[in-house]
């Protein structure tokens with residue numbers, strides 16, 4: 001995998017066991033601003049059925065739930081799903097399911113919104129992930145990804161994100177996969193610069 005690949009951390013081992021639990025707790029403390037931004041940018045409301053691909057500790061799932069949507073949180077890491085359940089005493093219309101972007105446990109055209117936050121850079125197969133998200137979204141459905149903006153050549157934790165070029169590359173892959181209106185945006189809701197790709201399922 002080259003440093004230019006949008007899924008350049010596909011082999012990251014950090015989401016299991018005690019390390020995974022600690023990483024999940026830190027993400028749950030730090031993820032509120034990104035979760036609110038995702039819900040704002042997709043205008044989530046009680047009319048929506050949301051799938052969060054790579055939900056981790058579930059911060060954005062709970063945000064969508066608070067806005068009245070029915071939400072499915074999907075993650076391949078059992079420790080993340082256990083933490084997400086523990087942090088969600090009032091489940092309401094929230095479901096947690098083990099799965100991956102490449103093999104989504106959701107029916108065809110069952111979602112109005114799919115998002116994947118700080119997660120696409122971990123997918124094993126971007127083409128398969130985009131194909132699955134297109135299958136699961138209904139016509140007109142909104143797709144959103146958010147990544148931390150990374151500098152070219154960054155290493156370690158600072159490399160967990162996308163350079164502007166990687167975001168552009170992902171937007172191009174969305175168009176190739178059959179999405180429409182794929183575009184890159186930049187937002188800084190807190191201290192961190194974020195890079196965002198939005199697209200629509202025709």
Ligand SMILES: C[S@@+](CC[C@H](N)C(=O)[O-])C[C@H]1O[C@@H](n2cnc3c(N)ncnc32)[C@H](O)[C@@H]1O
Nearest residue numbers: 015027054055056077100101117119122123124
């Ligand atoms: C950095 S965490 C982000 C979690 C959450 N979206 C957030 O913003 O708090 C990345 C998550 O992606 C999940 N993940 C890794 N590979 C994945 C894949 N192929 N499909 C879906 N999720 C994946 C990990 O288990 C982990 O929970």
